[in-house]
Amino acid sequence: MGSMMKEAEHVIEVEKLTKRYGDLLAVNDISFNVRKGEVFALLGPNGAGKTTTVEIIDTIRTPTSGKVSLLGMDVTKKKHDIVPRIGVLPQGFSSFDRITVRETLQYYSRLFRLRDTDVDGLIELVTLKDKTQEIYKNLSGGLQQRLGIAIALVNDPEVVFLDEPTTGLDPRARREVWDVLLGLKKKGTTVFLTTHYMEEAELLADTVAIISKGKIIAMGSPGELIESNANYLVLTLQFVDEQAFEIVRKMGFEPVQDNRKNIKVRVEHTDDVQKILNAIKDAGTSLHSLDVRKPNLEEVFLKLTGEALREGPAGGRGAE
Amino acid sequence: MNPRVVGANLVVSIKSFYREKTAMFFTMAFPIILILVFGTIFMDQENVSFHLYVQDLDHTDSSAQLVNTLELNGKFQITKVEPAVNATQYAKNNKLNLVLTIPEGYERSLMQRMMRNDPNASATITYIYDPSSTSVATKMEILNSVFAEINQRMSGKPPFIRSAETSILTKKYRFIEFFIPGIIAMAVMTASLFGTVNLNTELRQKGVIRKLSTTPITRTDWILANILYQFILAVISTIAMLLVSYAVFHISLQINAWLPVFIVLDVFAFVGIGMVLTRFVREAQSAAAAANAIMFPMMFLSGSFFPIEMMPGFLQTLARILPLYYVNEGLRASMVFVDNMAALRNSAIIGVFAAVVFIMGIFATKWEEGK
Ligand SMILES: Nc1ncnc2c1ncn2[C@@H]1O[C@H](COP(=O)(O)OP(=O)(O)OP(=O)(O)O)[C@@H](O)[C@H]1O
Ligand SMILES: [Mg+2]
Numbered sequence: 001m002g003s004m005m006k007e008a009e010h011v012i013e014v015e016k017l018t019k020r021y022g023d024l025l026a027v028n029d030i031s032f033n034v035r036k037g038e039v040f041a042l043l044g045p046n047g048a049g050k051t052t053t054v055e056i057i058d059t060i061r062t063p064t065s066g067k068v069s070l071l072g073m074d075v076t077k078k079k080h081d082i083v084p085r086i087g088v089l090p091q092g093f094s095s096f097d098r099i100t101v102r103e104t105l106q107y108y109s110r111l112f113r114l115r116d117t118d119v120d121g122l123i124e125l126v127t128l129k130d131k132t133q134e135i136y137k138n139l140s141g142g143l144q145q146r147l148g149i150a151i152a153l154v155n156d157p158e159v160v161f162l163d164e165p166t167t168g169l170d171p172r173a174r175r176e177v178w179d180v181l182l183g184l185k186k187k188g189t190t191v192f193l194t195t196h197y198m199e200e201a202e203l204l205a206d207t208v209a210i211i212s213k214g215k216i217i218a219m220g221s222p223g224e225l226i227e228s229n230a231n232y233l234v235l236t237l238q239f240v241d242e243q244a245f246e247i248v249r250k251m252g253f254e255p256v257q258d259n260r261k262n263i264k265v266r267v268e269h270t271d272d273v274q275k276i277l278n279a280i281k282d283a284g285t286s287l288h289s290l291d292v293r294k295p296n297l298e299e300v301f302l303k304l305t306g307e308a309l310r311e312g313p314a315g316g317r318g319a320e
Numbered sequence: 321m322n323p324r325v326v327g328a329n330l331v332v333s334i335k336s337f338y339r340e341k342t343a344m345f346f347t348m349a350f351p352i353i354l355i356l357v358f359g360t361i362f363m364d365q366e367n368v369s370f371h372l373y374v375q376d377l378d379h380t381d382s383s384a385q386l387v388n389t390l391e392l393n394g395k396f397q398i399t400k401v402e403p404a405v406n407a408t409q410y411a412k413n414n415k416l417n418l419v420l421t422i423p424e425g426y427e428r429s430l431m432q433r434m435m436r437n438d439p440n441a442s443a444t445i446t447y448i449y450d451p452s453s454t455s456v457a458t459k460m461e462i463l464n465s466v467f468a469e470i471n472q473r474m475s476g477k478p479p480f481i482r483s484a485e486t487s488i489l490t491k492k493y494r495f496i497e498f499f500i501p502g503i504i505a506m507a508v509m510t511a512s513l514f515g516t517v518n519l520n521t522e523l524r525q526k527g528v529i530r531k532l533s534t535t536p537i538t539r540t541d542w543i544l545a546n547i548l549y550q551f552i553l554a555v556i557s558t559i560a561m562l563l564v565s566y567a568v569f570h571i572s573l574q575i576n577a578w579l580p581v582f583i584v585l586d587v588f589a590f591v592g593i594g595m596v597l598t599r600f601v602r603e604a605q606s607a608a609a610a611a612n613a614i615m616f617p618m619m620f621l622s623g624s625f626f627p628i629e630m631m632p633g634f635l636q637t638l639a640r641i642l643p644l645y646y647v648n649e650g651l652r653a654s655m656v657f658v659d660n661m662a663a664l665r666n667s668a669i670i671g672v673f674a675a676v677v678f679i680m681g682i683f684a685t686k687w688e689e690g691k
Contacts, residue, residue: 083534084536091527094526094528095528096332096336098335098336103332107328107331110325110328111532111535111536111537112535113322113324113325151531
């Protein structure tokens with residue numbers, strides 16, 4: 001609290017945070033700040049240390065070393081003062097199987113010793129209005145996650161922690177959760193989000209911190225990250241002919257081929273696109289389709305770590 | 321402690337229980353089924369006859385008739401002892417707790433009384449008995465009543481004082497009445513132990529405990545709610561068992577303040593053990609296995625189903641270190657034998673045990689550090 005008004009007030013301050021599990025170094029000396037009102041996303045692959053980090057900040061776990069302050073309080077010392085002011089959706093959230101949506105929200109509201117919780121408002125916010133009498137077990141995964149978010153908001157928290165809120169959901173359910181989160185963002189709630197979906201980070205976050213093997217390897221707005229780490233274009237070509245790959249490779253580029261026989265090439269300038277197209281035309285090879293776009297966070301991650309964010313072909317989902 | 325928080329947890333537990341019909345069946349109906357099955361099986365054995373050894377030194381028609389009368393009473397299976405042997409020595413050698421001797425001259429005395437109306441003519445029947453045996457008093461009581469009836473009939477007048485039997489302190493109990501307190505103790509143990517282990521491991525695996533650790537609920541509120549919930553279940557289940565037993569077997573048991581005392585202690589002891597278990601056995605399945613490993617010996621060795629006197633000596637010693645034994649003994653002392661001192665003694669032992677494990681359980685229950 002005492003800190004002077006800087007550029008913006010920091011709601012979370014993490015300084016040289018380290019967490020060990022026995023010999024395993026899960027979080028390795030990381031530091032960052034989260035500003036009031038922003039959506040901050042911790043983006044990284046499985047096992048990167050996202051949950052460890054977020055659960056240290058939201059007081060579920062304790063750090064090995066380092067200093068973490070949340071709302072101006074030391075998380076290791078002020079759990080009781082912090083807890084009523086934050087909302088948490090833990091990874092793989094789950095609730096009482098046979099308790100209905102409304103009852104669950106009432107239950108959590110009572111745990112926070114509140115009497116005037118707007119349960120209907122929360123239900124509306126996460127669009128569960130026609131499911132209020134449904135028991136938790138009978139909700140689909142997406143609806144369960146939306147209930148989890150509503151629970152995290154039950155005490156009207158100043159900071160909301162959402163640990164992989166859309167993992168395991170189908171694309172439509174994911175989009176529905178995103179709508180809820182966009183609503184929060186619009187309201188100016190401070191949100192700390194972890195995810196391994198770059199679309200999610202790109203769509204929702206004001207600041208993205210990319211974490212890999214317990215280290216933060218890049219941080220900034222999605223635009224900044226792409227600008228500074230992946231200043232190139234991605235050209236995707238679809239051929240009927242196999243030999244096109246060789247043609248592009250011989251020109252000095254480094255094409256990669258995915259399982260749908262698409263060839264992806266990184267190019268520095270638009271001129272290069274022209275050159276490649278001409279070479280293909282000269283060789284008499286016929287082209288099915290082509291696509292040029294700016295890279296996304298997936299490629300930033302790939303470039304920084306040499307690893308894919310998720311299993312499967314890197315960037316294999318094309319641009320949308 | 322916050323009553324609203326405790327109440328909220330209680331409501332969630334009770335609703336979950338009520339909505340999960342199979343769990344409800346197993347906690348509520350299972351003990352009742354046990355009572356019905358065992359009660360029916362042992363119903364026939366209730367008219368169990370005692371072995372009675374009779375030495376007839378008179379060896380006349382009249383003495384034979386007396387033996388016959390005893391046999392017709394239905395309570396005794398009679399074995400004759402040779403008149404030649406020393407009855408006391410015989411009882412000792414064969415470890416008999418009672419031998420009856422009909423004196424020589426029985427018929428003569430009888431005739432004298434019947435024919436000549438000689439009030440001085442009488443016959444003395446001797447009970448050679450082992451006072452350390454538990455069932456001998458019952459046998460002698462039955463014999464006395466049979467002889468009293470014979471005496472009365474011989475007087476030729478209808479009895480002046482008749483008796484109506486209502487329960488007396490050292491009444492004979494039926495098997496089912498012995499059985500039911502044991503089943504109550506066992507059902508409460510099972511529900512408390514498994515209820516606690518299942519609830520905690522399931523909620524931990526589902527991550528609900530982790531979520532709860534980010535709310536202001538305290539460990540005390542959580543434990544208190546769990547104890548209250550288990551107590552409510554125990555009370556409902558006990559009432560159901562007793563109602564069924566009254567309706568079907570017409571049992572006569574003493575229901576007094578000891579019953580809730582022992583139920584509370586039973587709940588505390590086994591919720592405590594459950595909490596300690598959940599702390600040290602992480603996986604839900606192994607926790608259930610560990611709970612079983614605790615429950616089964618307890619069920620069979622602590623005298624829930626049958627008196628531990630029926631077991632070999634070393635198992636009887638073992639039974640005395642099982643907490644459930646003291647709940648069984650205490651409930652029987654209060655419900656069957658109406659022995660307040662024994663109830664007090666047993667409640668003190670189980671009370672100390674419950675306090676110790678429950679405090680251990682409180683320390684074992686942890687919120688922080690999900691894993
Ligand atoms: N309680 C624990 N004990 C031991 N090791 C742990 C524990 N929790 C996490 N780890 C290990 O620490 C590393 C980081 O785990 P963490 O759960 O923080 O990663 P994550 O980024 O959240 O991964 P995911 O995307 O799979 O959720 C992993 O190697 C994990 O196996
Ligand atoms: Mg995680």
